[in-house]
Amino acid sequence: xxxxxxxxxxxxxxxxxxxxxxxxxxxxxxxxxxxxxYEGCSLQAIMAATGLEKGGIYRHFESKEELAxxxxxxxWTTTIEKRSSGLAAIPxxxxxxxxxxxNFATRTGLxxxxxxxxxAVDSDDGNPVLRIRVRKALHNWQTMLRDLLVEGIAAGTICxxxxxxxxxxxxxxxxxxxxxxxxxxxxxxxxxxxxxxLENYIETHLRAHAS
Amino acid sequence: xxxxxxxxxxxxxxxxxxxxxxxxxxxxxxxxxxxxxYEGCSLQAIMAATGLEKGGIYRHFESKEELAxxxxxxxWTTTIEKRSSGLAAIPxxxxxxxxxxxNFATRTGLxxxxxxxxxAVDSDDGNPVLRIRVRKALHNWQTMLRDLLVEGIAAGTICxxxxxxxxxxxxxxxxxxxxxxxxxxxxxxxxxxxxxxLENYIETHLRAHAS
Numbered sequence: 358x359x360x361x362x363x364x365x366x367x368x369x370x371x372x373x374x375x376x377x378x379x380x381x382x383x384x385x386x387x388x389x390x391x392x393x394x395y396e397g398c399s400l401q402a403i404m405a406a407t408g409l410e411k412g413g414i415y416r417h418f419e420s421k422e423e424l425a426x427x428x429x430x431x432x433w434t435t436t437i438e439k440r441s442s443g444l445a446a447i448p449x450x451x452x453x454x455x456x457x458x459x460n461f462a463t464r465t466g467l468x469x470x471x472x473x474x475x476x477a478v479d480s481d482d483g484n485p486v487l488r489i490r491v492r493k494a495l496h497n498w499q500t501m502l503r504d505l506l507v508e509g510i511a512a513g514t515i516c517x518x519x520x521x522x523x524x525x526x527x528x529x530x531x532x533x534x535x536x537x538x539x540x541x542x543x544x545x546x547x548x549x550x551x552x553x554x555l556e557n558y559i560e561t562h563l564r565a566h567a568s
Numbered sequence: 569x570x571x572x573x574x575x576x577x578x579x580x581x582x583x584x585x586x587x588x589x590x591x592x593x594x595x596x597x598x599x600x601x602x603x604x605x606y607e608g609c610s611l612q613a614i615m616a617a618t619g620l621e622k623g624g625i626y627r628h629f630e631s632k633e634e635l636a637x638x639x640x641x642x643x644w645t646t647t648i649e650k651r652s653s654g655l656a657a658i659p660x661x662x663x664x665x666x667x668x669x670x671n672f673a674t675r676t677g678l679x680x681x682x683x684x685x686x687x688a689v690d691s692d693d694g695n696p697v698l699r700i701r702v703r704k705a706l707h708n709w710q711t712m713l714r715d716l717l718v719e720g721i722a723a724g725t726i727c728x729x730x731x732x733x734x735x736x737x738x739x740x741x742x743x744x745x746x747x748x749x750x751x752x753x754x755x756x757x758x759x760x761x762x763x764x765x766l767e768n769y770i771e772t773h774l775r776a777h778a779s
Contacts, residue, residue, distance in 0.1 A: 393607075394605060394607060394689075394690065395608075396604075396605060396607035396608040397606075397607040473748075473752075474689060474748060475689055477748055477751060477752045478605075478685060478686055478689040478690070478748075478751075479605065479689070488752075491752055492752055492753065495749065495752045495753070523761045523764075523765075526746070526749055526757075526758045526761050526762075527742075527761065527762075527765055529745065529749060530741075530742060530745030530746045530748070530749055530758060530761075530762060531738075531741060531742055531745055532745070533744075533745040533748050533749075534740065534741030534742055534743070534744040534745030534746070534748070535737070535741045535745070537684075537685060537688055537689075537741070537744050537745070537748075538706065538737055538740060538741055538744075540688060540689075541684075541688045541699075541702055541703055541706045542703065542706070546737075547737045547741060550734045550737050550738065550741075551737075551738075551741060553734075554734075554738055
């Protein structure tokens, strides 16, 4: 996985000029791939965004496929960081889940919307390198949610009969489906409805209430 | 909107050879666009699928954009027909909704998966003709669900305090989100979980129970 933004900033001082250029290409390309898709992202657009010549880009990457894979990892790390913002400070797991969901409505990520949605559709039929990265990103999100729920069950904040895999998929599916509707309508109404639904779902299906 | 398959078959006898060729190009192109996206669908692929030369294709369409828009309408009509299969025969609106949802797990559509998901992502940044068709398709699905719920409220089968717009978006978002997860995982587990969730949602939130 690509390192998060914060890590970049800490590392920058010790990065060689070549490494810095490579990271800059990845960051610029991530926004373009995320908006235009794999086929729609031209070398010309990356050259324009970075101010580099073709040779200056391909010195750092063996192929468009390699650049797209690195750009996806960067986009996903940036996205999951925003979605996880503020979670570590919340001790109760049900409240932490509510914050994770609230982050969707308030924290915008990369231009072009959710990289998981974009790249899953884009890589579905015939881009195996990207497909593997997308699957890894989904599993990383599912694992984060399942771990949170398992931790909550152990701590007594989440009901012990919760099917953690189904609950994780329900949260991810509801949010991603609402993002899709919101993009088609260019409105955040569906996202707000999904957040309300999931808040209610957490309270009625997930949170353990002291008996 | 493009006419449904059944309509094609009825009409075929009276169609000119030119019309038949146009419809055949649309049907073949729909599967290719749905799998590879707008940028990824080449004229060569459509030529190979139809056995026609470039001139034989562009005699019927002014541009790739026009062909893609017609192909999307065809794909969507085919998809919504499958998802609506058997509904007309079910008098109770809550049961009809359950059948609509069950159709997702049992009726596969066009190769490449849900055209709404694919084309929404594909047309999101910079394909206005396709964007309008996708928005129309989503509104068509939302309207179908809202009408069904309003009809059920009038008939006393759906609770009268249901927010029909939010309920329609919840059903669409849950199904489309699960389709996305299923495509990444190449598994129908998330779809089955979504169907179970929505069946439970219909029984606990939508269906009016005789008091």
